Amino acid sequence: MSVLETFAHITFESILLPSKLPDIPEMGGYVFFSGIVRNVNEGKKVTHLEYEAYVPMANDTIRKILLDAKEKWDLLHADCIHRLGKLNISEIAVIVETGSMHRAEAYAANRYIIDRVKHEVPIWKREFYLDGSSEWSQGCSHETQH
Amino acid sequence: MFVQVLFFAAMKDHFSSQERLELTEESNVRGLRDFLLERKPEASSLLQVSRFAVNQVVVGDEFILQEGAIVAVLPPSSGG
Numbered sequence: 653m654s655v656l657e658t659f660a661h662i663t664f665e666s667i668l669l670p671s672k673l674p675d676i677p678e679m680g681g682y683v684f685f686s687g688i689v690r691n692v693n694e695g696k697k698v699t700h701l702e703y704e705a706y707v708p709m710a711n712d713t714i715r716k717i718l719l720d721a722k723e724k725w726d727l728l729h730a731d732c733i734h735r736l737g738k739l740n741i742s743e744i745a746v747i748v749e750t751g752s753m754h755r756a757e758a759y760a761a762n763r764y765i766i767d768r769v770k771h772e773v774p775i776w777k778r779e780f781y782l783d784g785s786s787e788w789s790q791g792c793s794h795e796t797q798h
Numbered sequence: 799m800f801v802q803v804l805f806f807a808a809m810k811d812h813f814s815s816q817e818r819l820e821l822t823e824e825s826n827v828r829g830l831r832d833f834l835l836e837r838k839p840e841a842s843s844l845l846q847v848s849r850f851a852v853n854q855v856v857v858g859d860e861f862i863l864q865e866g867a868i869v870a871v872l873p874p875s876s877g878g
Contacts, residue, residue, distance in 0.1 A: 687878045703877065706806055706870050709854040710877075734877055746878050766878065774851070774870070775877030776807035788808035791847075791874025 659711035664737045667744040674729045674751055681755035682729070683762040687746040689739045693789075697782035703736045703745065706774040710734070713773045721750070721765050725757040732765055734775055799823055799865040803830070807873050809848070812841040821863065827852075828859040830869065848873050 673682055689701050718730045729751030739745055746769065750762040777789040800820055805813040813834070821830060827850045835842050849856050851870040852863065863869065 704807060705877070706804065706851070706854075706872065709851060709870065712854060770878035771875060773875055773877050774806065774872045775875055776873065777876040778807070788873070789876035791876050 657708075659707060661711045661714040661731075661733055662705060662707055663733055663735050665735070667733060667735050667747055669744075670749070674749075676728045676751060678753055679728045679751040680753050681758040682749070682751040683755070683758040685748040685762050685766055686744045687766070689741050689743050689745055691741045693779055696779075698741070699780050699782055700741065701739045701745070701780065702778045703734070703739065704776055704778075705734070705736055707736075710773050710775050714769060717765055717768045717772070720768075721761045724764070725752065725761045727752050727757060727761055730761065730765065732769060734769070734773070736775070799825075799863075801830070801863055801865070801867045801869055803834075804868065804870040806870070807876075808844055809841065809871055809873055812838045812844075813871075825863050826859065827857055827861045827863065827869075830863065831859070834871070844873055845871070 670684070691698050714732050714734065718732060721727060721730055727750055729749060731749045732747065734746045735744065748762050748765045750758040750765065752758040778786055779789060780786045800818055803817050803819055805815055821833060831845055835845055849872045851857065851872055852861060852867050
């Protein structure tokens with residue numbers, strides 16, 4: 653067994669698109685969201701990102717958000733994984749999966765989870781620009797429109 | 799008394815990632831913030847918008863710190 657503690661909702665590895673659905677016969681709707689590294693932010697050309705976190709607290713905060721979502725909606729499946737470290741353009745930074753009997757719950761819960769993850773989970777993004785400079789992102793005060 | 803303070807992201811431009819700080823007994827979170835503001839006035843705008851977590855739970859300004867507490871200074875999140 654590894655001496656490194658592992659966390660269900662935090663990874664330093666590439667996040668891949670799932671190749672199959674969760675095996676839940678009652679599930680009639682499944683929503684998959686991925687947040688992806690894009691090559692521009694606020695007009696500046698971005699070359700790559702680095703994410704860091706207060707890992708144990710970030711993992712626990714995501715776990716609590718998922719539990720809250722399961723209390724609010726009848727979900728058969730809910731998961732969220734955030735990647736840390738250096739990420740290149742078009743790589744996946746975060747995924748949220750929700751599944752329910754009907755689509756409405758899965759859509760609503762998925763949006764709820766990603767919105768809370770962005771605002772509450774202690775994870776921070778540093779943007780590296782084409783001109784060689786870099787900057788810590790100043791939080792997500794206007795992220796809801798983006 | 800001594801507390802461990804963890805700094806992240808932009809806060810590390812001003813502080814080490816982990817510092818052991820000596821505070822007066824019965825210090826609360828506000829007292830710690832004031833202590834940090836005094837040491838690094840240039841970090842004041844970031845300190846004012848940061849949350850504080852003690853042993854991984856976000857706490858308010860009045861929270862009384864205990865000897866050995868692990869306090870994390872959390873700038874606004876920017877995950878996703």
